[in-house]
Amino acid sequence: MPSELVTNLAILVLAGFIGFAVISKVPNTLHTPLMSGTNAIHGIVVLAGLLVIGFSGNGFLNKVILVIAIAFGTINVVGGFLVTDRMLAMFKRKPTPPAAPEDGQDK
Amino acid sequence: MILGAFLQDANFLDVLYIVAFGLFIYGLSGLTGPSTAVRGNRIAAVGMGVAVIATLLNRGEGNWGLIVLGVAIGTAVGVPAARQVKMTAMPQMVALFNGVGGGAVALVAWAEFRNTGGYSTGTPLYFACFSLFAAIVGSVSFWGSNIAFAKLQGLLPGKPITLGPAQQLINGGLFAAAVALAVVIAAGSHSGFVFVLILLIAGVLGNFVVLPIGGADMPVVISLLNAFTGLSAAATGVALNNPALIVAGMIVGASGTILTNLMAEAMNRSIPGIVAGGFGGGGVVEGASGAGEHAGTVRSTTAADVAVQLAYARLVVVVPGYGMAVAQAQHAVRELAKELEKRGVEVKYAIHPVAGRMPGHMNVLLAEADVPYEQLREMDDINPEFARTDVALVIGANDVTNPAAKTNASSPIFGMPILEVSDSHSVIVIKRSMNPGFAGVDNELYYDPKTSMLFADAKAGVNEITAELAQL
Numbered sequence: 001m002p003s004e005l006v007t008n009l010a011i012l013v014l015a016g017f018i019g020f021a022v023i024s025k026v027p028n029t030l031h032t033p034l035m036s037g038t039n040a041i042h043g044i045v046v047l048a049g050l051l052v053i054g055f056s057g058n059g060f061l062n063k064v065i066l067v068i069a070i071a072f073g074t075i076n077v078v079g080g081f082l083v084t085d086r087m088l089a090m091f092k093r094k095p096t097p098p099a100a101p102e103d104g105q106d107k
Numbered sequence: 108m109i110l111g112a113f114l115q116d117a118n119f120l121d122v123l124y125i126v127a128f129g130l131f132i133y134g135l136s137g138l139t140g141p142s143t144a145v146r147g148n149r150i151a152a153v154g155m156g157v158a159v160i161a162t163l164l165n166r167g168e169g170n171w172g173l174i175v176l177g178v179a180i181g182t183a184v185g186v187p188a189a190r191q192v193k194m195t196a197m198p199q200m201v202a203l204f205n206g207v208g209g210g211a212v213a214l215v216a217w218a219e220f221r222n223t224g225g226y227s228t229g230t231p232l233y234f235a236c237f238s239l240f241a242a243i244v245g246s247v248s249f250w251g252s253n254i255a256f257a258k259l260q261g262l263l264p265g266k267p268i269t270l271g272p273a274q275q276l277i278n279g280g281l282f283a284a285a286v287a288l289a290v291v292i293a294a295g296s297h298s299g300f301v302f303v304l305i306l307l308i309a310g311v312l313g314n315f316v317v318l319p320i321g322g323a324d325m326p327v328v329i330s331l332l333n334a335f336t337g338l339s340a341a342a343t344g345v346a347l348n349n350p351a352l353i354v355a356g357m358i359v360g361a362s363g364t365i366l367t368n369l370m371a372e373a374m375n376r377s378i379p380g381i382v383a384g385g386f387g388g389g390g391v392v393e394g395a396s397g398a399g400e401h402a403g404t405v406r407s408t409t410a411a412d413v414a415v416q417l418a419y420a421r422l423v424v425v426v427p428g429y430g431m432a433v434a435q436a437q438h439a440v441r442e443l444a445k446e447l448e449k450r451g452v453e454v455k456y457a458i459h460p461v462a463g464r465m466p467g468h469m470n471v472l473l474a475e476a477d478v479p480y481e482q483l484r485e486m487d488d489i490n491p492e493f494a495r496t497d498v499a500l501v502i503g504a505n506d507v508t509n510p511a512a513k514t515n516a517s518s519p520i521f522g523m524p525i526l527e528v529s530d531s532h533s534v535i536v537i538k539r540s541m542n543p544g545f546a547g548v549d550n551e552l553y554y555d556p557k558t559s560m561l562f563a564d565a566k567a568g569v570n571e572i573t574a575e576l577a578q579l
Contacts, residue, residue: 019361074181
């Protein structure tokens with residue numbers, strides 16, 4: 001068995017436990033932003049697209065597949081983080097209740 | 108020159124990956140509190156930036172133009188979508204982003220297969236195994252998430268669509284077929300046709316797994332698919348020997364699993380039960396026809412009456428649900444609460460863990476309307492308080508208030524923890540019609556003599572009450 005595989009499996013298992021430990025502390029209130037935030041993080045597959053498109057010997061179809069994969073991954077990352085940021089911005093504690101809140105557009 | 112060599116040193120790049128996943132973990136731990144959450148998310152985003160830069164430094168061939176093209180398309184689609192989506196549509200947005208992530212995993216796996224000549228000799232067996240795993244799970248996640256998106260967006264009916272009792276057998280068969288074909292490839296076949304067939308079978312499986320699931324269970328499914336995409340990304344990371352992918356993917360896998368469990372628990376449903384489809388089989392049909400058969404009578408009320416009742420209450424507990432989200436009524440609710448607070452009425456919000464279409468969905472919406480965080484109470488917190496509540500104002504919530512979950516052992520939702528609104532002195536339900544909720548179950552609460560119904564769209568109804576209140 002290749003040694004890099006063994007190292008990677010060790011990383012895999014440890015990361016799983018860290019994930020459990022970190023996430024189990026998140027309060028109910030923040031579950032939606034959390035779901036969306038972790039969603040953005042798995043957009044990291046864009047790296048895989050970037051790596052594989054760098055391999056030699058990619059034919060035309062492969063290039064098309066990988067461009068789509070990179071586009072998908074980018075949507076996942078960029079969209080995910082932006083949406084999470086928008087959601088979380090609403091949880092920010094307002095310093096003082098403003099006299100005229102800016103929720104006018106909903107009336 | 109020395110700097111250039113250093114920047115391309117493989118060990119240095121691995122260090123960058125370690126920095127990246129360190130930032131992911133640190134960022135996510137910031138999500139444990141509302142005050143650190145914004146920063147946490149941004150830290151994770153910085154981690155992503157570091158990981159991408161490390162990868163770009165590390166690449167072999169050129170193809171820079173194609174990379175720019177892919178990233179440009181992704182940005183052009185992703186940024187406006189994320190900016191413009193309404194807070195109420197967040198669940199389907201998450202489903203969609205999850206889907207494209209799964210799609211990317213499956214496509215990368217396909218490209219790996221083609222690039223290595225079908226995992227030909229020289230490719231380690233573990234590469235093929237992890238890549239095939241990623242292909243199957245990624246494809247299931249892509250198609251499943253798209254169906255979930257279509258259902259939540261209303262492009263497909265929210266009700267379960269099933270193939271009948273054979274469904275599980277067919278799904279099992281599809282899964283077995285995908286795995287068998289994967290074994291054929293791992294055992295030495297280089298056939299591109301077989302690989303595409305695997306992707307297709309997994310895609311059909313993704314469709315079949317999500318189609319039978321009712322709208323109420325959708326958040327659980329999205330969370331599960333989120334975990335799937337994470338795991339498939341981790342598998343891709345092992346195949347490509349990339350620690351950042353492994354760590355990020357596993358963290359998502361773990362968090363998705365935890366969230367899925369929490370949600371299933373909050374609904375008193377088992378995950379296999381949800382994935383098996385429908386709501387307890389016959390329960391859906393039974394409940395839907397049940398509305399007409401009920402012996403009790405429903406008391407309807409007017410906005411003016413509600414206003415009076417609220418104005419003379421001491422404690423009003425607002426119970427929001429998906430109806431409030433659909434009607435975009437959160438700002439109207441906040442206005443009503445302000446008007447009540449001016450009159451010295453205490454207002455609290457009771458948030459059921461699965462109210463809306465996602466855990467925490469109501470919190471996001473109410474936070475958007477500037478409702479103070481401290482007024483939002485979780486179920487276990489608020490349930491004892493209903494006994495001293497004068498008016499429980501149920502806005503677009505249904506199944507999470509249904510007493511049948513406690514009293515009727517034959518009900519499909521029996522055992523689900525609920526908000527015990529029927530303990531309060533009186534209950535007002537704002538609802539458009541007597542249609543049952545997403546679970547398709549009749550709600551006995553509406554026939555309770557303490558309950559009055561205000562038949563209106565959540566936003567229009569609440570606005571009317573506020574207007575009446577201002578005239579008192």
